[in-house]
Amino acid sequence: MRLRELWESRDLFALLLGREIKIRYKQTALGVAWVVVQPLVPAIIIAVVLGTFARLPSGGSPYLLFALSGFVVYGLFASTVNRAGTSFIRDGQLVTRIYFPRALLPLASGSAAIVDFVVSFAVLIALIFLLGHAPTAGIAAVPLVALLTISLALSVGLAIAALSAHYRDFALAVPFALQLLLYASPVVYSMELVPASIRPLYSLNPLVPLIEGFRSAMLGTPAPSGSEVLGAAITGAAVVAIAILVFARASRDLADVI
Amino acid sequence: MAPNAISAVGLTKRYRGAPGSGGWIEAVSDVSFDLGPGEAMGLIGRNGAGKSTLLRILSRVTRPSAGHADVYGRIGALLEVGTGFHPELTGRENTYLSGAILGMSRRDVDTRFDAIVAFAEMGPFIDMPVKHYSSGMYARLGFAVAAHLLPAILIVDEVLAVGDLPFQAKCLAHMHRLTENGTSVLFVSHNLLAVADLCTRALVMNGGRLVFDGPVNAAIADYRRALATSDGVARGTAPTEGRMTINGEPAAAAVESRPNQSLRIDLAADHPADAPATALILNLVIETSDGRTAVHLRSDSNGTALVLEPGRNVLTVVIDELPLAPGNYWLWLRVVGLDPRQPIMWDTERVLLAVGGDQAFESVVLPRHHFAHAADRAAAAVDPDG
Numbered sequence: 281m282r283l284r285e286l287w288e289s290r291d292l293f294a295l296l297l298g299r300e301i302k303i304r305y306k307q308t309a310l311g312v313a314w315v316v317v318q319p320l321v322p323a324i325i326i327a328v329v330l331g332t333f334a335r336l337p338s339g340g341s342p343y344l345l346f347a348l349s350g351f352v353v354y355g356l357f358a359s360t361v362n363r364a365g366t367s368f369i370r371d372g373q374l375v376t377r378i379y380f381p382r383a384l385l386p387l388a389s390g391s392a393a394i395v396d397f398v399v400s401f402a403v404l405i406a407l408i409f410l411l412g413h414a415p416t417a418g419i420a421a422v423p424l425v426a427l428l429t430i431s432l433a434l435s436v437g438l439a440i441a442a443l444s445a446h447y448r449d450f451a452l453a454v455p456f457a458l459q460l461l462l463y464a465s466p467v468v469y470s471m472e473l474v475p476a477s478i479r480p481l482y483s484l485n486p487l488v489p490l491i492e493g494f495r496s497a498m499l500g501t502p503a504p505s506g507s508e509v510l511g512a513a514i515t516g517a518a519v520v521a522i523a524i525l526v527f528a529r530a531s532r533d534l535a536d537v538i
Numbered sequence: 539m540a541p542n543a544i545s546a547v548g549l550t551k552r553y554r555g556a557p558g559s560g561g562w563i564e565a566v567s568d569v570s571f572d573l574g575p576g577e578a579m580g581l582i583g584r585n586g587a588g589k590s591t592l593l594r595i596l597s598r599v600t601r602p603s604a605g606h607a608d609v610y611g612r613i614g615a616l617l618e619v620g621t622g623f624h625p626e627l628t629g630r631e632n633t634y635l636s637g638a639i640l641g642m643s644r645r646d647v648d649t650r651f652d653a654i655v656a657f658a659e660m661g662p663f664i665d666m667p668v669k670h671y672s673s674g675m676y677a678r679l680g681f682a683v684a685a686h687l688l689p690a691i692l693i694v695d696e697v698l699a700v701g702d703l704p705f706q707a708k709c710l711a712h713m714h715r716l717t718e719n720g721t722s723v724l725f726v727s728h729n730l731l732a733v734a735d736l737c738t739r740a741l742v743m744n745g746g747r748l749v750f751d752g753p754v755n756a757a758i759a760d761y762r763r764a765l766a767t768s769d770g771v772a773r774g775t776a777p778t779e780g781r782m783t784i785n786g787e788p789a790a791a792a793v794e795s796r797p798n799q800s801l802r803i804d805l806a807a808d809h810p811a812d813a814p815a816t817a818l819i820l821n822l823v824i825e826t827s828d829g830r831t832a833v834h835l836r837s838d839s840n841g842t843a844l845v846l847e848p849g850r851n852v853l854t855v856v857i858d859e860l861p862l863a864p865g866n867y868w869l870w871l872r873v874v875g876l877d878p879r880q881p882i883m884w885d886t887e888r889v890l891l892a893v894g895g896d897q898a899f900e901s902v903v904l905p906r907h908h909f910a911h912a913a914d915r916a917a918a919a920v921d922p923d924g
Binding site for chain 2 (some may be wrong): 289291292294295296298299302303306373374375376377378379380532533535536
């Protein structure tokens with residue numbers, strides 16, 4: 281029933297998505313260049329500090345590519361959660377004035393992060409060739425990794441969007457939580473550095489095999505193990521289910537609380 | 539029998555009161571009504587009477603705390619002008635966006651796009667970001683999008699007030715056409731004459747409750763009576779009691795007339811027996827729905843000296859022919875006492891003067907007239923050159 285309502289509103293989804301993308305870089309001088317700069321600059325800094333100074337291991341790849349591939353996946357997740365999670369607060373006026381399937385707004389806002397992902401992915405491929413490497417055949421798995429990442433992020437974003445309509449604390453906590461997640465995921469450092477004793481716990485983070493899998497597909501670093509994938513799949517599915525339930529409950533009287 | 543467009547039963551909406559008070563505020567209390575297909579119904583009441591909350595329940599923005607509303611057919615709700623407009627996007631982009639938010643598919647907007655732009659009188663501005671629009675242009679485009687939604691039920695909150703007068707008239711005419719094509723309209727406005735122009739029936743809300751449901755003129759009269767008794771604003775000192783009769787009938791809140799009918803208004807005023815005789819001026823004012831004065835007659839302008847004597851007085855103004863165009867007007871008398879020791883300035887209740895007629899003319903006056911035509915075939919056949 282509600283899925284059908286969402287499907288019937290696909291034109292609105294497309295327009296909200298287009299709006300989100302268009303307004304992001306309107307009245308900016310650099311425009312789309314920002315999309316390139318955002319993942320590239322932190323990746324360069326990390327490569328210099330951790331790769332050159334600290335000489336941390338990077339699975340045999342140049343540290344710049346290693347870090348950038350991590351930031352591409354993490355960035356997709358973080359940007360989607362951030363945009364989806366703040367969508368009701370940013371567009372509260374829309375929610376209080378007109379009825380439309382409420383989930384559309386966070387879904388469309390969050391999905392706009394795909395643009396950033398595609399651009400930073402292109403930058404990564406360009407850099408791989410520039411540094412004299414070539415992506416592996418595993419690149420075919422990239423759409424799957426991206427799809428899983430964005431599905432996970434959209435679910436979390438939906439829950440945060442609805443909760444932050446009630447309590448703004450949730451919106452304020454998002455950047456903080458995403459920062460913690462950055463350090464709890466193998467973005468800037470390699471899995472090799474994680475002590476074997478805490479690996480099972482560490483691998484409950486559903487981003488772990490997504491980042492590892494993406495990196496393996498692009499750079500030929502070791503692929504995540506089967507047990508890592510299984511553990512993350514279970515927690516990932518649980519996160520999605522809980523997030524959707526939370527959204528369904530917390531989005532019922534949105535217009536009254538926003 | 540055709541089913542209702544809206545059938546509302548016991549609608550109630552409670553909001554939690556101030557933190558710590560533990561109480562609930564009932565914005566809408568037990569409201570029930572039916573809206574028929576093709577019916578135009580007004581919803582009037584003071585600010586805070588619960589009108590907007592009721593509209594929000596009907597348009598599914600918010601859920602009722604109790605009761606339910608059955609809605610048959612697609613609702614187009616215009617609770618603000620330019621729903622979903624984003625200032626950075628152009629008029630064209632916003633038209634598609636707002637159309638989709640209001641419930642149109644992309645294809646719907648495609649086919650109606652030219653009509654929307656023409657209705658809004660946008661011209662080349664349609665490709666300019668709406669942040670550069672004047673508030674009037676913004677309102678015109680916002681209403682134009684919603685007006686072309688072609689819903690089964692159109693819900694319009696006080697949104698016309700932002701446009702200029704010709705555009706308001708155009709919107710009202712458009713909504714009128716929609717009702718003729720079977721669209722039901724629920725219209726909220728503080729412009730009571732606009733409500734009277736568009737609607738046949740009206741609901742009056744007060745303090746969250748439905749206090750009147752009936753013919754529009756009676757509803758407006760009820761609302762105005764409630765206003766007069768509740769707002770406690772003294773309308774000048776009135777040393778006399780005045781009772782107005784119109785065409786021999788005690789003045790009801792609404793009077794019906796037709797163009798070029800005669801109008802006789804008597805004001806019976808009791809002046810205290812011990813009060814001195816007071817010279818006064820009687821004014822008759824008739825105002826149009828947009829607040830323009832259509833008629834203003836003063837008793838002293840043709841040299842008539844009126845004096846209020848102790849005891850019973852009857853002041854009369856007779857208009858032999860009132861050439862008002864069909865429409866709704868406010869009519870009232872103003873009594874101005876000229877005694878400097880005891881100045882009087884007193885208005886009677888405003889009476890709704892509904893001038894009947896088929897056509898809605900732009901003109902305020904409709905004098906008796908006819909058009910004629912004469913032709914001379916021979917005169918035109920003469921060749922000027924030869």
